Amino acid sequence: MAVAVALVLAGCAGGAQPGVAAPHGTQDINPRDPATLRDGGTLRLPLDNLPVNYNYNQTDGHEDQTHDVLWALMPRAFDESPDGGVTLNTDLLEAADLISSNPQVVRYRINPKAVWSTGRPITWEDFAAQVRANDGSDPTYQFSDKTGYVDIWRVGPGATSKEVVVTFRKPFAEWRGRLFNGLYPEEFNADPALFNAGWTQRPEVTAGPFRVESIDQTAKTITLVRNEGWWGARPRLEKIVWTVTERTALADRLANNEIDAYEIGSSTDLFERARAIPGVAVRRAIPKQYYHVTFNGAPGAILADRALRQAIARGIDRAAIAQRLVGRIVGPPTLMGNHIYPIGSTGYRDNSGGFGFDPAAAQRELDALGWLRPSPGAVRVKDGRPLRLRFVVPSANPISEQVGKIVLDQLARLGVEVVIDAVPTARFFVDFVNVGNFDLTAFQWVNTGSPFSDAAGLYQEPRDSDIGGNFGRIHDPAISAKFAAGVGELDDAKRTELGNEIDKLIWDEVHHIPLFPQTGAWAVRDTLANFGARGLADPDYARTGFTP
Structure with a gap:
């Protein structure tokens, strides 16, 4: 589990009424077929603070807001789904199969099109380096959690470099949801210094539907743009911009058309303010x-x-x-x-x-x-x-x-x-x-x-x-x-x-x-689709966009 202090809190058919939860295990995100959404547009979101480390597997980077930013940038084996389970992320993997129970052996087949932003293909060696960095065998790595990785005995190639065979020392049941989420490149995981402090200013090598255009430490903004080398479904949004914003200013910024959504949490003030803003919907689904x-x-x-x-x-x-x-x-x-x-x-x-x-x-x-x-x-x-x-x-x-x-x-x-x-x-x-x-x-x-x-x-x-x-x-x-x-x-x-x-x-x-x-309540511009109260699921920025 992750811990959250939350200072102000701190799918199904959309359109839940304010104060009425979406059904349990579902979402309230104004679901639409991405093909029907406008091609382009900028999604503007608030942050409490800029991440101090963009390596989510490192101690300082393992927090919720960093996770949300990286979900647009980094590959992962599985996504958490609205029912609280996990589903295969087919942008990274074609398949992930348990091929032996004793010993436990899992075979991953990497999407042939999957590449890092440097142009290098994602291969079994990226998986092997991730295990070495997070399994606890080298104390110089300041990893956040070795769970699951510590149970792996060996990582090797399968029939090709795009096939990964992972053999466990002892059974580890939650390998689907726990391992390789997100995955980082071999050259990064192979060096403890880079793992610990190489990504404190920005993500250096990514592999998601978006890439980093700029991170402004003065203006406290993160700007992402479409990744031209992305092999998956083309994102509907052209840009995503996060800006550090005081929670007391969230409603004013949404009313002034400076941001497109904010999490209400347990703040009745933010809830009542959202209900009074024209063109804004309150979306709610029970969260994690x-x-x-x-x-x-x-x-x-x-x-x-x-x-x-x-x-x-x-x-x-x-x-x-x-x-x-x-x-x-x-x-x-x-x-x-x-x-x-x-x-x-x-x-x-x-x-x-x-x-x-x-x-x-x-x-x-x-x-x-x-x-x-x-x-x-x-x-x-x-x-x-x-x-x-x-x-x-x-x-x-x-x-x-x-x-x-x-x-x-x-x-x-x-x-x-x-x-x-x-x-x-x-x-x-x-x-x-x-x-x-x-x-x-x-x-x-x-x-x-x-x-x-x-x-x-x-x-x-x-x-x-x-x-x-x-x-x-x-x-x-x-x-x-x-x-x-x-x-x-x-x-x-x-x-x-x-x-x-x-x-x-x-x-x-x-x-x-x-x-x-937590309330799971979000204030969201009503033209924004596939975004809002995502319940138990992970965000999907590639499907997010604005209605025509």
């Missing part, structure tokens, strides 16, 4: 991101006791939080009922059953645990220690702050004191979340089409500073064992069953409490 509350259950922490975490969880009214924060945008909100699969995916089931809002049960459980109120309305105490929880939030994040304040009010009724600690946003993860300096905290997780390999690190056993994404340091060996089994289970149906077994264990462990999916 969801908001949650993380518990710190590290040894010695006040919430190290699972039974206490369970009692606290039953005292939190998730529906009230969701209604307060996103109800004006989405109508009656849908609660997130699964830690692993996003709403709308084929694997999703709501496993939250035993952890609905039940303040009476929470009161009884707290009493049974010895956390007693010395007098009516007082804070509960056990062995002279008050039941006081420190809720850490980033100071510039109004959504996290609102979640904290609502939880404060709800738990106060149970005799649990919550203290809001707003910390500098730039230090939120480094000095607080990463090191376990909190009792409760809130931010977003982003689900992916590779839930086992991407989510396992959230629940891994903490070992000194190696915690993966397990910021609360809550570990159940049974959960890790099932993740290990799922990562190696090549049968999709069996793997989904394992995923939901794991999710039930996570709910019982109260590792974190999923609250609600």
